[in-house]
Amino acid sequence: MPKTITVGLIGFGTIGTGVVKTLQMNGELITKRLGAEIRLKKIADLDIETDRGVKVDPSILTTNAEEILNDPEIDVIIELMGGYHPAREFILKGIENGKSIVTANKALMAKHGEEIFEAAEAKGVSIGFEASVGGAIPVIRTIKEDFAANEILSIFGIVNGTANYILSKMSDQGEDFQDALKEAQRLGFAEADPTFDIEGHDSAHKIALLATLAFGTRVPIDDVYMEGISKITQDDIHFAKQFGYRIKLLAIAKQCGDSLDIRVHPTMISVDNPISNINGATNAIEILGNAMETSMLVGEGAGSLPTASAVVGDVIEISRNILTGGQNRVPARSFLKENIRTMPIKPMEEIESEYYLRFYVVDRPGVLSKISGILGNNNISIGSVIQKEQKENSGVPLVITTHTAMERNIRNALAEIDKLDIIKKETFYLRLEKEG
Amino acid sequence: MPKTITVGLIGFGTIGTGVVKTLQMNGELITKRLGAEIRLKKIADLDIETDRGVKVDPSILTTNAEEILNDPEIDVIIELMGGYHPAREFILKGIENGKSIVTANKALMAKHGEEIFEAAEAKGVSIGFEASVGGAIPVIRTIKEDFAANEILSIFGIVNGTANYILSKMSDQGEDFQDALKEAQRLGFAEADPTFDIEGHDSAHKIALLATLAFGTRVPIDDVYMEGISKITQDDIHFAKQFGYRIKLLAIAKQCGDSLDIRVHPTMISVDNPISNINGATNAIEILGNAMETSMLVGEGAGSLPTASAVVGDVIEISRNILTGGQNRVPARSFLKENIRTMPIKPMEEIESEYYLRFYVVDRPGVLSKISGILGNNNISIGSVIQKEQKENSGVPLVITTHTAMERNIRNALAEIDKLDIIKKETFYLRLEKEG
Numbered sequence: 055m056p057k058t059i060t061v062g063l064i065g066f067g068t069i070g071t072g073v074v075k076t077l078q079m080n081g082e083l084i085t086k087r088l089g090a091e092i093r094l095k096k097i098a099d100l101d102i103e104t105d106r107g108v109k110v111d112p113s114i115l116t117t118n119a120e121e122i123l124n125d126p127e128i129d130v131i132i133e134l135m136g137g138y139h140p141a142r143e144f145i146l147k148g149i150e151n152g153k154s155i156v157t158a159n160k161a162l163m164a165k166h167g168e169e170i171f172e173a174a175e176a177k178g179v180s181i182g183f184e185a186s187v188g189g190a191i192p193v194i195r196t197i198k199e200d201f202a203a204n205e206i207l208s209i210f211g212i213v214n215g216t217a218n219y220i221l222s223k224m225s226d227q228g229e230d231f232q233d234a235l236k237e238a239q240r241l242g243f244a245e246a247d248p249t250f251d252i253e254g255h256d257s258a259h260k261i262a263l264l265a266t267l268a269f270g271t272r273v274p275i276d277d278v279y280m281e282g283i284s285k286i287t288q289d290d291i292h293f294a295k296q297f298g299y300r301i302k303l304l305a306i307a308k309q310c311g312d313s314l315d316i317r318v319h320p321t322m323i324s325v326d327n328p329i330s331n332i333n334g335a336t337n338a339i340e341i342l343g344n345a346m347e348t349s350m351l352v353g354e355g356a357g358s359l360p361t362a363s364a365v366v367g368d369v370i371e372i373s374r375n376i377l378t379g380g381q382n383r384v385p386a387r388s389f390l391k392e393n394i395r396t397m398p399i400k401p402m403e404e405i406e407s408e409y410y411l412r413f414y415v416v417d418r419p420g421v422l423s424k425i426s427g428i429l430g431n432n433n434i435s436i437g438s439v440i441q442k443e444q445k446e447n448s449g450v451p452l453v454i455t456t457h458t459a460m461e462r463n464i465r466n467a468l469a470e471i472d473k474l475d476i477i478k479k480e481t482f483y484l485r486l487e488k489e490g
Numbered sequence: 491m492p493k494t495i496t497v498g499l500i501g502f503g504t505i506g507t508g509v510v511k512t513l514q515m516n517g518e519l520i521t522k523r524l525g526a527e528i529r530l531k532k533i534a535d536l537d538i539e540t541d542r543g544v545k546v547d548p549s550i551l552t553t554n555a556e557e558i559l560n561d562p563e564i565d566v567i568i569e570l571m572g573g574y575h576p577a578r579e580f581i582l583k584g585i586e587n588g589k590s591i592v593t594a595n596k597a598l599m600a601k602h603g604e605e606i607f608e609a610a611e612a613k614g615v616s617i618g619f620e621a622s623v624g625g626a627i628p629v630i631r632t633i634k635e636d637f638a639a640n641e642i643l644s645i646f647g648i649v650n651g652t653a654n655y656i657l658s659k660m661s662d663q664g665e666d667f668q669d670a671l672k673e674a675q676r677l678g679f680a681e682a683d684p685t686f687d688i689e690g691h692d693s694a695h696k697i698a699l700l701a702t703l704a705f706g707t708r709v710p711i712d713d714v715y716m717e718g719i720s721k722i723t724q725d726d727i728h729f730a731k732q733f734g735y736r737i738k739l740l741a742i743a744k745q746c747g748d749s750l751d752i753r754v755h756p757t758m759i760s761v762d763n764p765i766s767n768i769n770g771a772t773n774a775i776e777i778l779g780n781a782m783e784t785s786m787l788v789g790e791g792a793g794s795l796p797t798a799s800a801v802v803g804d805v806i807e808i809s810r811n812i813l814t815g816g817q818n819r820v821p822a823r824s825f826l827k828e829n830i831r832t833m834p835i836k837p838m839e840e841i842e843s844e845y846y847l848r849f850y851v852v853d854r855p856g857v858l859s860k861i862s863g864i865l866g867n868n869n870i871s872i873g874s875v876i877q878k879e880q881k882e883n884s885g886v887p888l889v890i891t892t893h894t895a896m897e898r899n900i901r902n903a904l905a906e907i908d909k910l911d912i913i914k915k916e917t918f919y920l921r922l923e924k925e926g
Contacts, residue, residue, distance in 0.1 A: 072781070075781075076639055076781045079641075079780065079781070080639060080640065080641055080780065080781065083641055084638065084639060086706065086825050086826060086829040087638050087706075087821065087824060087825050087826065087829075088638070089821075089826050184636070190779075190781075190782035190783065190785055191785060192628075192632050192636030192637070192785075195631075195635065195636055196628050196632070196636075199631065199803065199806070199807060200620070200628030200631055200632075200800075200803050201628070201799070201803065202520065202523050202524070202803055202806045202807075203512055203516060203520060203798070203799050203800075203801075203802030203803045203805075203806060204516065204799055205515075205516055205519055270522065270523075328764065328767055328768065328788060331764055331767050332764065343626075343799060344515065344516065344795075345508070345511075345512045345515070345516065345626075345795040345796065345798055345799035345802070346626035346789065346790065346795070346796050346799035346800075347626065347789070347790045347793075347795070347796050348789065348790070349626055349627060349628075349787070349788065349789035349790075350786075350787075350788040350789065351785070351786075351787055351788075352764060352785065352786040352787075352788070353782065353783070353784065353785035353786065354782065354783045354784070354785075357783075359780075359781040359782070359783070360781065360782050360783050362639070362781055363637070363639050363640055363779060363781040363782035364636075364639075364782075365639075366639030366781070367635065367636050367637065367638055367639045369639075370635070370638045370639060371635060371638075374816070374819045374820060375816065375819070377819075378814075378815065378816035378817075378818060378819045379814065379815055379816060380810070380811065380814035380815060380816030380819055381814075382814060383810045383811070383813075383814045383816055383819075384810060385523065385525075388523060389522050389523050390522060390523070390525050393522040393523075
């Protein structure tokens with residue numbers, strides 16, 4: 055007698071359709087691995103009329119999610135509706151009814167994860183959220199299981215495909231930010247309102263989730279520093295290349311003693327680091343552990359089938375737990391509940407990094423000496439200097455990279471420098487990462 | 491009362507020492523994740539005198555592996571002695587005594603895996619072998635679990651750090667094969683007898699294991715085609731660059747209908763493919779699935795602590811299974827025993843690929859026409875041609891890349907061409923991979 059795991063899907067959009075397709079395409083194969091059939095019993099969505107390009111028995115469609123939440127036959131609920139409400143309520147209700155949950159909802163998990171994890175722990179059900187970070191990239195299970203023998207020291211991630219697509223276009227095709235954004239919107243890589251992706255919110259949600267798992271800490275999502283990519287110009291792209299760097303929107307989490315250095319910002323990464331070569335909508339996450347050294351995971355960070363691959367992977371994992379009775383095999387947050395701590399987030403002003411400073415100055419002798427004097431007074435030592443030959447209306451670009459300095463000192467120095475009459479326009483700076 | 495998982499280690503060499511260090515360094519952290527202590531009760535090695543640079547209570551050392559195999563308290567045995575005998579007998583005895591096994595022994599698992607897997611399945615114990623392929627790279631668990639929703643279509647791996655180190659040296663520093671090999675030996679990246687690494691045996695073991703898991707098939711290890719890197723010259727490296735390729739020792743496994751295309755050989759890979767940028771002793775494995783698309787895993791493929799990271803990761807995984815009673819949660823070979831099949835291996839002569847052909851010819855008109863005529867007669871169409879200007883004693887290098895052709899046709903054409911008096915030395919060829 056073949057065993058069956060019964061699943062209900064809430065949210066029949068792009069990813070939901072991918073889940074249905076994946077189960078249809080690979081269901082037989084999955085059964086050969088799992089030893090049980092995954093049966094999709096119900097799909098709930100407000101819109102059950104639109105043709106999604108996938109064949110579904112109409113009798114399994116419903117507009118009422120309660121039919122899934124309250125169905126005693128359903129073992130696992132897949133939540134793919136997105137947003138905070140009513141996704142949160144549906145998930146909590148499902149847990150209360152003894153169902154395991156699979157979700158791709160990073161915003162929800164970053165904001166309400168603790169409540170959801172604790173509810174699942176209390177009820178002894180599983181919560182799978184592999185699809186919430188990095189699409190098909192297996193970063194969540196990898197941190198929780200494969201790398202569990204390591205103290206994890208840092209995570210660097212290109213986790214937003216929209217921003218990476220735009221930066222790649224700017225770098226490879228010499229396009230300005232606005233043109234690259236328009237192209238991305240035309241191709242469906244960016245939303246009509248792209249703020250969430252290009253200003254770093256999405257990356258912040260994802261790195262907060264990864265930091266929770268890697269370091270066993272709560273991360274108040276609103277305290278994660280974010281900086282977007284909209285201020286980056288072709289000059290910056292050009293200078294980065296000259297210095298041997300590429301600019302990527304990087305989500306960073308590092309353990310610094312007892313505090314957590316967590317932030318999202320465009321970063322200049324050395325071309326020697328393979329993560330600098332990850333282009334287009336592809337995502338990559340680099341994890342440094344004290345035994346494994348550096349490991350990098352690369353793959354499709356979004357899209358219907360790649361994200362569905364992670365969703366169905368979670369359903370299979372939970373099915374194995376249900377079939378063998380090991381529901382609490384791995385703690386939802388990687389650490390046992392009693393070992394989750396609250397690490398303070400390092401204030402941005404206290405982080406240390408190397409920096410790229412791009413000035414627009416008047417073309418006059420003594421400019422460099424004035425600027426370098428102020429940098430020196432602020433304990434910032436200079437790594438290299440490039441001055442572009444041709445003049446522009448907005449002044450001559452002058453670029454300085456620094457050795458490791460404290461962010462506060464950089465900000466103070468630039469505030470002072472920007473008051474000088476030799477400065478033609480507000481100075482822009484980026485942080486550099488050499489290591490991985 | 492804290493729970494304890496009791497472990498015995500057989501083989502106190504480089505990796506064994508790494509395991510002891512990892513448990514000492516991260517034991518407390520592991521307990522916070524696992525909810526149990528991993529206790530190393532015994533270490534067996536023929537040499538228990540040498541100082542390994544790690545502090546161990548002398549009373550846990552023994553020269554008699556039986557003390558571990560027969561200790562009723564021991565839950566998990568870590569086998570790190572390597573080789574076929576007595577590693578095989580020890581593992582089978584351990585299984586018979588109801589112990590789960592963790593091993594890094596790829597040669598043993600590639601040759602005697604089926605026997606060991608079946609013994610473990612029959613006894614209901616777990617067998618962890620994550621460390622046997624790609625060191626710290628979590629490729630085995632990823633194929634078995636994270637990517638379980640996919641039909642896996644192909645695997646491309648740089649899975650031998652020695653060969654990759656040598657090829658990187660040849661490419662980046664213009665060194666000849668012999669010099670690069672000597673340098674690798676001096677730095678400990680290559681053995682005194684490097685055959686196993688540079689001729690592809692090690693890569694063949696690893697790709698055979700991965701193919702078993704990915705495709706659910708038995709792979710008779712002696713039938714895997716192998717070709718090493720010792721014939722590659724600076725001319726080849728140079729031409730590869732001109733065509734926009736890099737040369738890597740690639741382990742390849744593809745599902746071709748009902749047959750398995752599995753082989754190890756130096757391959758020219760387009761620089762647009764991120765795997766071509768993986769240099770030095772680093773390993774990388776690219777997996778293509780029908781839902782996830784391409785995923786690449788990169789990391790340290792060898793070394794004491796990185797390999798130990800995977801070994802201890804397996805111990806943690808098995809401990810979770812023991813603690814929650816889910817010992818048979820995931821089939822050892824990824825597919826249920828009854829679904830393991832025997833796919834025939836595609837004969838090398840029948841594979842299809844693009845090719846790089848490097849001739850040394852006399853400098854005389856009509857040479858290209860003769861060669862291209864024979865290629866055409868063998869159904870091989872030409873992609874591009876480069877002829878090096880300067881003459882050498884051994885003739886003028888002439889390089890041709892082809893469109894997709896059948897290996898048999900290439901071999902036949904070259905056999906015919908090499909008989910011509912315009913050919914100064916045996917023609918060399920490499921296969922090209924454009925996609926991932």
